[in-house]
Amino acid sequence: MNKKAKAILDFWFIKTSPEERFNRNDEFDKKIKDLFLEDYKKATNNEYDYWQESAEECLALIILLDQFSRNLFRNDSKAFAMDYKAQIIVKNAISKNYHTTLPNNYILFIFLPLMHSEKLEDQLQCNKLIDECLKDNKNYKEISKFAKIHLDIIKKFGRFPYRNKVLKRNNTKDENNYLSSTHHGFFNI
Template identity: 30%
Template sequence: METRPNAVLRFWFQDCRPHQWFRENADFDAVVLDRFGKLTCSALNGELSHWEKHPTSALALVLMMDQFTRQIWRHEPKAFTGDPYALRLTRQAIAEGWLDEEPERVRRQFWLMPMLHSEELGVILDAISFMERWSDPATVAVADRNKTLIQRYGRYPQRNAALGRASTKEELKFLKDWHSRGKHKRSQSHACDQCSSHGPIHYRIKIAGQPNWQFACPSCWNKLQHQPGYQYGGTRKENRRERKRR
């Protein structure tokens, strides 16, 4: 079991590939449980409050409360029990100026993720403002979609089953369409390891500080090809896969 803040950050930002952050995968969930399950429980129980005093360890707490909980207790009510704690830490980081001082965009993104997960419209609106300042357009677009859901339903219907909430007829229709779109998207195209967007073309790349090869969509590739240590390793095309099937 890992016990240090740097182990949490190293695992999430160096060992993991970006697509693992947001896709449901039982094997990945098992890895998070094995390596960080006990530590995440300790954080939920308030036993790591001393981590709140420094931005590095506080970000590790945010990852455990806002991300690891969702992997360890996926489809269970406990998956969301760390949200209030994570949101409090995010607000603390903003007030302390930690996001202004954080040079890495991806870390700023996860600092703000607890706001994105909130079911309060005011928090989502604040999240959009902060993400426009500190994150990237793809994450801002996700925040906009979340805002639309909260405005329409007052909550995220995707959580209803896990939380034991009864879905309205309108929510059931949304969930049916949502699941259908997700299955179609996964069957039709690959996803970018940077922003998780799907599309027919991705470039295999590597940049400094990134130990593994990753696939980037054209939009992300345009930005990453200018990064230090950039290497190009080929192009993945969806129509090529279709031709092989035929």
């Protein structure tokens, strides 16, 4: 595995806790910016596309495009700019069965771009894969619950209403009602 991909995986899985990964923290966002902004830029310019040739490097690329983007560009539409690319990479990775070769605690991050998708078919695939592949994960129930919440939101609205503001989309009345009555900590964009 190349040094850059290893640095990303070590940072994400060894040097950080799940709490740091999934909660809003300006200091953590800054650390990612300091360490990985240049790599993110290279990934967006297709300079790391060759990482798709191995499971671990592919996962590092997915984390760059799907996870780090949310830390690098919190409260900015750029946070979602590479979602489409991450989703294409994920579908390619799944077709190569990469998710079956990675450690159990890594697998979720292969599926997260599908969970972040506003396409119903991606949500359905994500939920199916989580149910099939993560039953042995100690956090399966929580992961499955969050996946189903994402799926239900897409079924109801066809998009994630909590993204509307940064994406400059107008809320519907139903979305306004939902946003005023619901709070999910994992929507801290």
